[in-house]
């Protein structure tokens with residue numbers, strides 16, 4: 001793990017990158033006139049020289065703008081229409097794992113907001129590391145026979161948490177993993193995620209017509225990605241967890257249905273009385289649609305914000321049109337943008353899009369965490 | 371239009387391309403030992419020199435092999451497991467549009483085979499051009515108010531046929547387009563496609579449980595692509611129509627459901643009693659699955675060969691495994707290979723694949739036809 005306390009510079013052209021970033025910031029926001037921009041650049045240059053590694057310290061306003069634009073530039077995200085609405089918590093002053101934990105709980109409370117989810121990012125200094133890939137995830141408990149209770153994708157991380165001394169109250173299929181936080185120079189510490197709906201809200205999955213009760217399905221309200229770096233101006237913030245709200249298919253067509261995740265389609269198909277012996281009965285497709293319907297219905301019933309993939313596709317087209325008006329090309333990653341259910345029904349299926357990475361952006365973290 | 375009678379060479383390294391092709395042919399088939407291969411190459415070189423444009427004449431055996439390998443190399447095709455089973459009709463001797471028409475009818479008869487569809491290619495010389503994009507397609511008749519009866523994708527081609535003097539017996543939604551064939555130096559001629567189930571088989575679309583009768587849907591049994599060139603050894607055969615059988619989603623998730631094709635999902639959803647005012651009711655997704663089920667069911671009832679997208683995905687994985695055993699990388703085009711229904715349920719969704727174009731291959735024709 002890198003032990004410097006500030007975000008790392010990725011290039012020797014540190015000055016140029018910072019300058020380009022400030023120019024874009026000034027241009028888009030109008031926050032700096034020419035004089036202010038040139039003053040700001042001088043200050044940054046001085047800081048970069050002193051730091052030797054090219055690091056500079058964005059203002060909170062610059063940071064907020066970069067976080068929003070990084071969202072706008074996230075090629076795999078279908079939800080980018082709302083990029084201007086991102087809330088920022090600037091947590092760069094935090095130095096201890098305990099304080100980071102409090103700040104993350106505050107993030108979750110603010111973002112959850114009784115189901116009226118707010119898109120939010122908290123940016124820490126690199127003195128703090130979050131080892132979880134997402135802030136809220138369900139554990140995957142391994143049994144001696146190799147089977148897993150819970151989310152198989154999180155089984156390695158669950159093992160890691162247990163090795164660090166985590167003592168789960170129960171070992172059911174939907175137990176929140178603890179947060180594992182590490183302050184610079186210290187060992188990783190395990191913090192329980194409170195099973196409190198104001199912090200980590202659960203939504204039981206019911207179907208409007210079918211009896212899904214026996215499946216005992218649920219999911220959490222908030223997707224909070226914590227394994228991507230916020231990159232801009234030659235800097236890389238490694239601890240910058242962000243959340244939006246869910247598109248239904250993420251839960252219905254991936255988390256609960258992927259064969260290497262909760263793999264619930266066979267059970268749902270049996271519950272629906274479908275013929276699971278023949279591929280041609282389309283039992284998987286029918287079960288998939290009903291599961292996705294149940295997810296949307298359940299979030300609506302629970303008063304938790306969620307978008308369906310049809311509405312999201314339309315909103316993406318709106319985003320693209322608004323960007324075009326600003327003379328900005330919308331780049332994107334087709335394979336991620338087209339929803340995993342009824343692909344060809346989405347207008348995005350029928351469009352071409354260039355997968356060119358712009359900056360600011362969110363980049364998958366390049367360090368091996370457990 | 372190009373008026374030379376032989377396939378065109380695309381490069382100055384005509385000799386090298388032919389040599390590489392013959393070497394691959396000899397290596398894969400064992401048809402030529404070293405001596406035979408070198409003799410064959412001398413003959414090809416002499417022919418290329420005489421032709422000045424680098425053209426050479428593959429033997430029927432070489433042509434057959436190239437057509438099969440071009441299928442094997444078709445990155446967008448999920449049906450490649452069966453590449454060895456391709457039948458060839460070598461029609462390079464045909465010189466008149468009338469004879470070409472007879473040959474195409476023979477192709478359709480042979481391939482249709484009472485529903486036990488045979489994958490088949492007919493290769494003509496460039497003296498013959500087929501102007502249709504597929505041999506069997508339904509017309510799209512434009513009305514004064516801009517609406518279209520039939521397949522909107524074929525409206526331009528329908529206009530073209532009408533301008534050439536085509537007199538359709540009816541102007542319903544499922545009228546076969548005529549074949550439009552052109553012999554070198556002549557005007558395009560219109561040939562009626564006989565409404566004979568041995569030549570152009572129709573399958574009425576019924577649902578196993580729902581009453582689809584009022585929709586009056588049908589499709590044709592045979593997909594015969596006629597707008598791609600067979601390219602190998604520096605040659606490009608511009609008239610080489612080929613067919614396999616359908617994967618259900620091509621009809622259910624594209625031809626009958628795309629908004630700019632037959633656009634039947636709203637009608638089906640209403641017939642199912644779904645709430646089409648709310649995206650979140652997933653009426654499109656539910657209607658899409660039932661339409662696809664109906665397509666598979668109807669082809670099965672009619673005794674017409676068709677593969678579902680689950681079986682096709684599994685067969686693609688088998689193909690890939692067999693290719694790996696031959697130490698050949700399977701290249702592919704992810705966006706085309708992943709089925710347009712329930713994408714993430716297909717194992718192909720979760721794989722990466724390189725979209726590198728190998729030769730022999732089928733390439734979209736580069737001439738503007740109507």
Ligand code: HEM
Pocket residue numbers: 067070071074076077078079080082086119120121228242243244245246247250307312336362
């Ligand atoms: C507001 C509601 C939002 C919706 C509905 C939404 C929707 C989505 C969806 C469906 C994906 C694909 C996820 C997958 O298939 O695993 C995605 C990916 C992504 N989104 Fe969004 N998003 C939202 C908010 C945000 C926010 C607030 C950010 C950042 C500030 C963001 C950045 C990203 C990034 C970086 C990815 C790619 C993740 C990866 O590579 O694994 N999104 N989004």
Ligand code: HEM
Pocket residue numbers: 437440441444446447448449450452456489490491598612613614615616617620677682706732
């Ligand atoms: C035997 C049954 C076959 C099946 C089930 C099958 C399946 C498919 C499917 C589903 C597609 C995508 C079509 C689309 O989305 O528009 C496709 C594309 C393609 N297939 Fe196959 N195929 C079969 C036979 C063949 C044969 C015999 C050939 C050539 C000899 C072939 C060559 C191709 C090519 C070149 C494409 C790309 C077409 C384009 O770019 O528009 N396929 N196939």
